Amino acid sequence: MTSELFSPLSLRSGQVLRNRIAKAAMEENMAADGQLPGHELFGLYRRWAEGGTGLLITGNVMVHAEALTGPAGVVLDEAAPLEPFTEWAKAGQSGGGKIWMQINHPGRQIASDMPGVVWGPSAVGVDLGKHSSRFGRPVAMTAEQIGETVTRYAVTAQRAEEAGFDGVEIHAAHGYLLSQFLSPLVNKRTDQWGGSLENRARMLLDIVRAVRAAVSPSFAVAVKLNSADFQRGGFDADDARQVIAMLAPLGVDLVELSGGSYESPAMSGRPADARTQAREAYFLDLAKDLVRTSPLPLMLTGGITRRETAERVLASGVAVIGMGTALAVTPDLPERWRTRREAERQLRPVTWSDKALASAAGMAQVRHQMRRIARGSRPTPGTHPAVALLAERRKQRRALRRYRSWLETVRRAA
Numbered sequence: 001m002t003s004e005l006f007s008p009l010s011l012r013s014g015q016v017l018r019n020r021i022a023k024a025a026m027e028e029n030m031a032a033d034g035q036l037p038g039h040e041l042f043g044l045y046r047r048w049a050e051g052g053t054g055l056l057i058t059g060n061v062m063v064h065a066e067a068l069t070g071p072a073g074v075v076l077d078e079a080a081p082l083e084p085f086t087e088w089a090k091a092g093q094s095g096g097g098k099i100w101m102q103i104n105h106p107g108r109q110i111a112s113d114m115p116g117v118v119w120g121p122s123a124v125g126v127d128l129g130k131h132s133s134r135f136g137r138p139v140a141m142t143a144e145q146i147g148e149t150v151t152r153y154a155v156t157a158q159r160a161e162e163a164g165f166d167g168v169e170i171h172a173a174h175g176y177l178l179s180q181f182l183s184p185l186v187n188k189r190t191d192q193w194g195g196s197l198e199n200r201a202r203m204l205l206d207i208v209r210a211v212r213a214a215v216s217p218s219f220a221v222a223v224k225l226n227s228a229d230f231q232r233g234g235f236d237a238d239d240a241r242q243v244i245a246m247l248a249p250l251g252v253d254l255v256e257l258s259g260g261s262y263e264s265p266a267m268s269g270r271p272a273d274a275r276t277q278a279r280e281a282y283f284l285d286l287a288k289d290l291v292r293t294s295p296l297p298l299m300l301t302g303g304i305t306r307r308e309t310a311e312r313v314l315a316s317g318v319a320v321i322g323m324g325t326a327l328a329v330t331p332d333l334p335e336r337w338r339t340r341r342e343a344e345r346q347l348r349p350v351t352w353s354d355k356a357l358a359s360a361a362g363m364a365q366v367r368h369q370m371r372r373i374a375r376g377s378r379p380t381p382g383t384h385p386a387v388a389l390l391a392e393r394r395k396q397r398r399a400l401r402r403y404r405s406w407l408e409t410v411r412r413a414a
């Protein structure tokens with residue numbers, strides 16, 4: 001049955017989303033001192049909350065202080081004070097919708113200038129051609145490190161609930177640690193975490209079980225999964241179908257489908273393997289097949305900017321549509337759709353031929369808009385990508401100095 005955009009959705013946990021529109025996770029790079037949420041994040045989430053989405057999923061929050069996707073990332077571990085997170089949750093709920101925290105470990109996708117650890121299932125580095133040295137060289141995780149990391153996800157989830165969040169989304173897409181374990185191209189292990197799909201999915205499934213055991217039954221638990229990695233010989237749609245079936249008995253509320261990684265940035269519409277070239281709803285073809293067999297409700301994210309596209313996605317059986325870029329340009333887009341209006345402006349497209357650089361510039365443009373919204377200003381979607389990228393790099397250098405000195409303090413305290 002086709003769902004209407006503004007119809008509610010009841011989830012397995014009993015939680016009800018008031019409509020089918022979600023803001024997908026977008027790493028904001030806005031951590032205040034101590035890698036904590038601060039005023040910028042509160043302002044941003046209040047604006048989004050007023051905009052009418054049923055669900056806000058935060059940008060990825062790190063489960064391990066030694067492993068950040070970037071130096072301005074938020075960390076929620078056992079040592080973090082809870083109060084800033086409580087305020088973040090309240091900001092996200094201030095418009096009557098739900099807020100889930102996305103939780104993540106980057107594994108090998110860590111820039112080479114970052115302090116801390118670079119871990120992966122195997123010692124296989126990110127291959128970005130001439131940009132490969134941007135990432136650190138990973139070491140293969142020991143069984144003990146895998147066990148500790150599973151526990152870290154459960155601790156973060158339990159604390160997110162304590163802070164007042166309505167759920168967590170475990171990030172197993174986009175080439176981060178859990179996606180690395182799932183990928184036969186990155187995971188070359190020969191023990192219980194490598195080889196068959198059951199083994200490659202073991203860490204993800206253990207995390208879902210540990211998280212479920214650490215939180216209340218009414219707290220939502222979701223997973224973001226690649227519908228495919230868009231690399232030959234990589235995790236593909238049939239693997240995704242099987243992993244969804246493995247997740248079903250574990251008490252998962254929703255699976256969000258995306259695709260790609262730094263090596264093949266399909267999530268921004270630029271896969272290395274150009275089989276997916278549709279400009280809107282990038283992953284809809286793969287999702288249609290997955291919907292037919294999925295025992296769990298699915299959310300689809302990537303390339304949705306217009307109501308008509310969103311309705312086409314729902315008509316294919318998808319339960320929730322996710323948007324990132326469109327909501328960074330028009331934070332009240334759901335409210336507009338409800339009153340039959342569309343966005344007035346779109347983000348200036350990045351047409352550079354270097355896919356890795358174009359993807360980074362596209363993300364910088366989106367973050368530029370998020371910073372403006374956080375300050376209460378109007379988005380400026382016409383900003384040149386090079387300008388946004390340079391500003392972002394300056395901010396990242398400052399954030400790196402702060403993160404380094406914070407990490408030193410954390411280590412001394414331990």
Ligand SMILES: Cc1cc2nc3c(=O)[nH]c(=O)nc-3n(C[C@H](O)[C@H](O)[C@H](O)COP(=O)(O)O)c2cc1C
Nearest residue numbers: 024025026027059060267302303323324325363366
């Ligand atoms: C600036 C930026 C940051 C992102 N950070 C995350 C993240 O933290 N976690 C995640 O799962 N996806 C992240 N994404 C990917 C989005 O969730 C989404 O999958 C992607 O942008 C495609 O959707 P869109 O076309 O609606 O933007 C990010 C995207 C952008 C542009």
